[in-house]
Amino acid sequence: MNGGPHADGSKRRKDRLRVAILGARCLPGTYGGTETFTEVLATGLVARGHEVTVYCCSPYQKDKSSDYKGIRRVVLPTIRLAAMEKFVYAALSFFHVCTSSADVILMNQVGGGPFCVVPRIFGKKVVINPDGLDWKRSRWGWVGSTVLKLFERISAVGASCIAADSQAIADYTWENYKKRAVYIPYGADSAQFDNVDPLEVEGLRPNEYFVQICRLEPENNAHLAIREFEQVETDKGLAIVGGSPYSYKYGEMLRKTKDPRIRLLGGIYGPRYRALMKNAFAYVHGHEVGGTNPVLLDAMAAGQCIIALDVPFNREVLGNAGFYFTKTDGDLSSKVRYVLEHPEERYLYRKKAEQRVREMFPWSRTINEHEALFFKLVHKMTEGS
Numbered sequence: 001m002n003g004g005p006h007a008d009g010s011k012r013r014k015d016r017l018r019v020a021i022l023g024a025r026c027l028p029g030t031y032g033g034t035e036t037f038t039e040v041l042a043t044g045l046v047a048r049g050h051e052v053t054v055y056c057c058s059p060y061q062k063d064k065s066s067d068y069k070g071i072r073r074v075v076l077p078t079i080r081l082a083a084m085e086k087f088v089y090a091a092l093s094f095f096h097v098c099t100s101s102a103d104v105i106l107m108n109q110v111g112g113g114p115f116c117v118v119p120r121i122f123g124k125k126v127v128i129n130p131d132g133l134d135w136k137r138s139r140w141g142w143v144g145s146t147v148l149k150l151f152e153r154i155s156a157v158g159a160s161c162i163a164a165d166s167q168a169i170a171d172y173t174w175e176n177y178k179k180r181a182v183y184i185p186y187g188a189d190s191a192q193f194d195n196v197d198p199l200e201v202e203g204l205r206p207n208e209y210f211v212q213i214c215r216l217e218p219e220n221n222a223h224l225a226i227r228e229f230e231q232v233e234t235d236k237g238l239a240i241v242g243g244s245p246y247s248y249k250y251g252e253m254l255r256k257t258k259d260p261r262i263r264l265l266g267g268i269y270g271p272r273y274r275a276l277m278k279n280a281f282a283y284v285h286g287h288e289v290g291g292t293n294p295v296l297l298d299a300m301a302a303g304q305c306i307i308a309l310d311v312p313f314n315r316e317v318l319g320n321a322g323f324y325f326t327k328t329d330g331d332l333s334s335k336v337r338y339v340l341e342h343p344e345e346r347y348l349y350r351k352k353a354e355q356r357v358r359e360m361f362p363w364s365r366t367i368n369e370h371e372a373l374f375f376k377l378v379h380k381m382t383e384g385s
Contacts, residue, residue, distance in 0.1 A: 017050040017374050018101055022093040023108030023129075025060035027068050030269045032215075033294030034108050034131060037186055037366075041106075044367035046070040053102060055093040057085075086111035098122045104374045106163070113151030117158040125377040128159040130169055131291060137219050153177065160377060163370070166291030168312040182373055185317075187363030188297035190354060196278040196302075202239070202265055206279035209237040210336065213277065213295050214287060216244035216251045216264075221286030221309060221327070223254060228325075228332035230259050234340055236281055243267040277302045282339050282346065284332070285314060292317055300357035305346045307335050317361075321352035 021038050029035030042052045046069065053072040058064075061075045076096065078089040090112030097105055098119050105119055109131045116126045130152065137145075156162060156173060162181035164170040170181040198206040210229070214220035222240050229238045238259075243266055244251030255264055268276060277283065283299040285308040296317055299306050306322035308314040315324070323339065325332040339346050 015049075017045065017371070017378065018103045019045060019050060019374060020053040020055065020097045020100060020102035020105045021108070022055045022090065022097065022105060022112065023131075024054060025057045027054050027056050027061070027071065027073055031060060033186070036294055038108065040187065040363050041367060041370055042071045043069055044363070045371060048367075048371065050371075051101075053097075053100060055097070057089050091115050094118055097124070103378050106370070106374075107155075107159075110148065110152045110155045113153075113155035113158070116155055120158070120160065125160040125374075125380075126158070127161045127163050127373065127377070128155045129163045129165060130155070130173070131165065137217060137289060161373065163373060164291065166313055166316060168316055169291045182369075184366060184369040184373070185361055186292050186294050186297060187361050187366040188294070188301040188357050189363055190301040190303075190358055193274055193278045193302040196271075196275050198279055199275065201272055201275045201279065202263070202268075204237065204239055204263075204276070204279070207281045208235075209239050209280055210282050210284055211239045211241060211276055211280040212284040212286060213241040213273075213299075215242050216240075216254060218250055219287070219289045221288065223250075224327060224332065225284050225286055226254060226257050226259070226262055228330070229262060229336065230257070231330065231333040232336050232340075234336075235261075236340070237261040237263060238284075239276065239280070240264045241266070241268050241273070241276060274302070277304065280304060282307060282336075284336075285309060287311075287314070297357055297361055300353040300361075303350045303354040305339060305349045306353055307332065307339065318353070319356055321356045322349055 021042055024035045024038040025031045026035055027039055029039035038054055042054050045052050053074060056073055056075045058075050058077045059080060064075050066073055076089060076092045078085050094112050094115035102124060104125045104127065106127045107116060108129045110128065116128060119126055156177035156179050162173050162179060163184050164173060164181040165184065165186050167183050170183045173179055173181040212222060212225050214222060216222055238261060277298060283304040283306050285296050285306060287293045288309050288311045291313055296314065306318060308318055308322050308324055310324040310326050323335050325335045
């Protein structure tokens, strides 16, 4: 990776990409959806002969070595404050990548919006994946939301291209900033759930619990799931999986439930995560401000019966392969009762969800379309347009 962007001549420029991916906390992707997407895309591009660098955040990255499955890993520090963590990490990543040989930079989330123009001064193409409407999250408060909305606007104007994982986000970008976004959805792998054993995980017996997997913050509506489940007469439990790194008070409020059937298990990853998802009776999805949410795709890939909050992002992904609920008191509890009382429909919707994710959201599509987008941007750069 020595020399400037033109050092290897036109043949390498046409046949081999040099990509930097920013915004993930760690590699391998053991933390969340952004990290899983980053690992899948990076390893997929490396397998096709491209050079890929992934930037990681020191507090989350246990292995600080520079190589992972042929991917160059750059670990940078940050400030451990909710309001500053992403901003500082994004700033350091953008300034560091300016001196690299990368031709194309993919930034996940808009936290680095103010800096996305800097690499372009150095002749690099910058692609922003907004990853939902982060400014709507209540944890930021009025000031933080206003700043993130500004970052979103700067990203839309300053980036070479917007790559939206949701068509609803692509529509939002056009309606608000008159910039066309390229729609490239995330993927899911049904095979990862094929060999999951029907064993107890965290003391939960297979098919004897509903599960909700999310970061514990108000916009993911775990409080609503708890409120509604408390109204249902059933011996089955409700397992809520996820931590509350930014919304401590919210997490503490959830733990005040007196219902012994409801358990908050904290963050669970890897094989235990897959077992909890696969062996659940049904999955409750309460996310409302993100784009295409990876955990919803995972629930579909696991062949789960899904009860999802009725918002455009979830409708776009799940289609007619699941049940929907609103925030109206009693609505989710009625859907839970319906699923409990209609086993034949539960089975039908499990099959529909898995079929839909296999047909519409394979990881191969995600890798193919990002590769095509990156090639298009690089060729424009070499043509001087």
